[in-house]
Amino acid sequence: MKKNILIHIFMLLVCGLLFSNIITVDQTGAGDFLSIQEGINSAVDADTVLVHPGTYFENIDFIGKNITVSSLFLTTQEEDYVNETIINGNQNGSCVRIMSGEDSTTVLCGFTITNGSGSPWYEGCPSHGGAILFMDSQTSIIACNIFGNYAEIGGGIFCRNSQITLSDVDIIGNYADGGGGISTREYSEIYFDQNNLCNIYLNYAGRGCEILKAYSSPAMEVYVDTFTVFEPDAYFIMSTDTFAEPLNDVTMHIQNAKLTPINSDLYVATDGDNNNNGLTEDEPLATLNYALSLVKSDSLHPNTIHIKNGTYSRSLNNNFFPLCTRGYVSLIGESMDNTILDAEDLAMHLFNYHSAINYTIKNITFTHGNGENSFAACMFVNVRSRPNNFINIEDVIITDFTCTGRRLLELYNVDIYMNNVISLNNHSPTLRPSSSNQPEIDILIENSKFCNNDHDPSNGTVYQMLLGDSSFNPKNATLINCEITDNNSYQSEYPVRCSGIYVKYNVELTIINCTIGNNTSPNSGGPIVISSEGSGSSINIYNSVLYGDSPSEIYIDNEYSDNPASVTIQNSLVDGGCEGIQNVHTWNEVYWLDGNLDTDPLWQNEGEFPYMLTENSPCIDTGTLDLPDGIILPEFDLAGNPRISGDTIDMGAYEYQDSVVSQDIEIPINKTDINCYPNPFNPTTNIKLKLSESGIIKLKIYNLKGQVIRTILDAYASKGLLNIVWNGEDDFGRKVSSGQYFVRLEQNGNVIISKVLCLK
Structure with missing residues (x-):
């Protein structure tokens, strides 16, 4: 049946040839021109540019002409001509651009289209349409193979304000930040031939691996012979409204599936093979993208993708970033130092938008991510109004990010647990959680280090870690046993800068046994700042050391007199004492309680742990175990030593090690x-x-x-x-x-x- 329908289309096109001028393109010199673009340039409406076999390293543009551009498949119906007539974009933009008002008589037929890198449709915008970029046009694509293309949006096809028909088109193995196979925007319609079926599978993207449909495009009905899976979820197809809530308006008609989802743990290794079953360490898969497409997302049976040691990148082993993570599927490396995801400054690493989360990221080093024109530099998560979601990030290193414009971790509307997370040597702010679509979120960060980071003032950020947002929904954050040192905030137009934690609306922040030192900010500010929008926020500091920071240790600037902010400090060392805290407005309160110090902590200042205490430090045995309800101290300090040594707990993230470790310290308990x-x-x-x-x-x-x-x-x-x-x-x-x-x-x-x- 399919062959008969194609012959019917073929006859219509051939009849058209009888009444049009035929321009031939042949690399051997036997035709009218050597390049396809030359043929298009010489054509007028209704002409046909007939292309002989060969690989054409071009980025062609129909330049508003209502013409047919085809291989010899048009005149012969020989499918070999599709494979033998190749438009290779040479990573120099979209392979094909049809974006100047071309009408419904425009046809592209019988090509293999590959190695495109997309084009901006206005100056400064991200690249769109790796293989084909449609704008303001109406076109039929017939019998084309579209594979191995990349763009930031629409790895295979991007369609804006256009109507296109796809007939017998294969869209396979393309990748993008959004819409690996197809992406639509504004009022765009894609009609799928119900007789000459397309194939769409194994495309990859951070969102919408196969299809990314904009809310402004009408509902889509997709007819395909083969799709990646029979029952695609939001990992494969993303369509959302103006508030990024799922529309569920893409209807699929699938005859065959490339993959059968596996409801089990999977294994990936740099020497793996995607032809393996992936079920054991001895039969690992080759790429994380393939593993994520293969694994089943199941709330009743969470799974894990186990990642063997090695470096995973686009250039080394065809691991494309960003990865679209899946709900209830954890990513766990073999070791945090040697399992490396390298985005090569091309893209962010992990993306998950408006689907369930509830997974763990563990034992991984993330490096060289890029957040320009994206949502984050390393990891973006936003479940919006979906309740009861969490993300655990444990034993993770984030290092050597040189991007501008985005935070490393943008984690929205989820409860967050971070343990042994090291953010080091990055030119980007580290963390921004948000609860704008949730009634309340909880954040717990333990045993983590944020060191030697800075950020570009041109991107408008004024902090390393932002807690709070423009909503008044409560945020409860706790930092235990953490180090925030040697971070820098550069000069900018913003009068208040923050080299550490920046607090906005309605945050309750508890800081316990943290070391915060030698961070610098220009003008006003410091490593702990309650911003001018810090309405109702409170910070409670126990057993911590804040020393050597510039221009101050704590800066309070909440402008809401009817909802004041407060800072409470107990058993902590604060450089400059209570008088050194900059409290801009009289309605905000500072509570300076017992056991606080204003002196040199006498850090070690050298070696692997320069912020460890020396034997004469005033911070030794001067902490308190009278801590807020629900607080469980970690067993070890940041150097891996017992958290309590001597008579009682020390101040800071490092415990000075006496020869005798106390085993029987009574901790007051006021609440079950x-x-x-x-x-x-x-x-x-x-x-x-x-x-x-x-x-x-x-x-x-x-x-x-x-x-x-x-x-x-x-x-x-x-x-x-x-x-x-x-x-x-x-x-x-x-x-x-x-x-x-x-x-x-x-x-x-x-x-x-x-x-x-x-x-x-």
């Missing part, structure tokens, strides 16, 4: 609480109970259906700390499946519930 770590877990998690009173306690695990699957404890317990290990089994000794569970503690009529996630 639960803390589970690790979370997510596999196969066990520690359930740490802080009991503020004695009595009968009942500790049970519930599944999402509200069913009790495990009773861990039903007994009397004394006031204090209690640590219980759950081995991930139910009451019958069966391992529980991946998914979310609830830990329920009942004592003396009071109930506390904590969520844990099992990831396998």
Whole structure:
């Protein structure tokens, strides 16, 4: 049937040849011209430019002419001519541009179109349409192979304010930041021939791997012979409204699928092969893109892509960035120092927009990302109004980013847990979380270092880490055991600069055992700033060292007198003391409590850990263990030494190591609480109970259906700390499946519930 329909189209086109001028292009010199563009330049409306076999390293433009450009497939119907007549864009822009009002008589037929890099459709905009860029035109594309092209938007085809028909077109193996196969914008329609079916598969992008459709384009109905999978989700097809909420207005008619999704962990290695099954370390896949397309996203059965040591990049092994991450699919490297994702200053690394998250990124070094014309330099996540989403980032290094204009991590509307994250030697701000579409978010950053970073003042950012946004939704942030040192904020038109943490609306920030030093900002500012938009925000600082920062340690500039901000400091060393804190407005409060110091902390100032304390440091044994409810101190300091040594805890992120480590330090407990770590877990998690009173306690695990699957404890317990290990089994000794569970503690009529996630 398909062949008969093609013959029908062929006959119509051949009839057209009888009434048009035929211009031949042949690289051997036997035709009218040697290049396709020369043929187009000499043509007039209704002419046909007939191209003989060969590879044409060109970037052709129809320049408003309503003509047919075709290989000898047009006159012979021999499919070999499609493969033998190649338009190679030579990474010099779009291979084909049809963007000057061409009408519906315009036809492109019978070519292989490859190696395009897209073109801007106005000065300074990102590249669009790696293979073909359509604007303000109506065109039919017939019997073309489109593969191996790249653009920032629309790796294969980009269509703006145009109507195009695709007949027997293969769009395979193209990649983009957005819309790996096809991207539409404004009022654009794509008609898929229902008889001469297209193939669209294994294209890659940070959003919309196969299709990215703009809200302004009408609903799309796609007819294909082969698509990547039978049931594509938002990873493959993205269509959103003006608020970036899913429209679900792309209807798919798929006869065959290239891949069968695998609901299991997968393995990737630099010496892998995408023909392997990917199910074991001995049969790894070759690329992360392929693994992400193959793995199944399943909330009831979270999966992990395991990444072997090695460097993964576009030039080395065809790993294209950004990767479009998938909900409930974690990326875990073999080791944080030796599993390296190198974006080669071409793109950001990871992207996830308005789909579920709930995954872990672990044991990876991210380097050489680029956020120009993008959403972030390293990682962008935004689930918008989807509730109950989190992201865990553990044992990760982010280094050597030289981009401008974007933060490294833009993480919106998700709860964030960061542990052992090192941001080092970057020319970009590090972190910007947001809760504009969520009623509240929680951020916990532990055992992490933000060192020797700066940023370009031309991009308008004034901070290294932004907490808060223009919404008044609460943000609860806690930093424990972190180092923020040697960061620089350059001079700019903004009067207040921040070399560390910049706080806006309605943030409750708790800083415990952190070392903040030798950061510099011009004009006003410092490493901790409550901005002019810091309405209702509060900062509570315990056991921390703030020293050697310029021009001050803490700067408070909240302009909302009806909703003042506050800073509370206890058992901490602050250079300049209470008087050195710059409080611009009288309505904002500074609470200088007991145990604070204003003196030199006597850091080591050399070696692997220059901010460790020396033996005569005034910070030794001067901290407090009377900490806010729910705080669980880490077992080790930033150097890997026991967190408590000597009589009590020290100030700062590094504990001076006495010869004797104290084992029995009484920690005051004023409120009963639960803390589970690790979370997510596999196969066990520690359930740490802080009991503020004695009595009968009942500790049970519930599944999402509200069913009790495990009773861990039903007994009397004394006031204090209690640590219980759950081995991930139910009451019958069966391992529980991946998914979310609830830990329920009942004592003396009071109930506390904590969520844990099992990831396998």
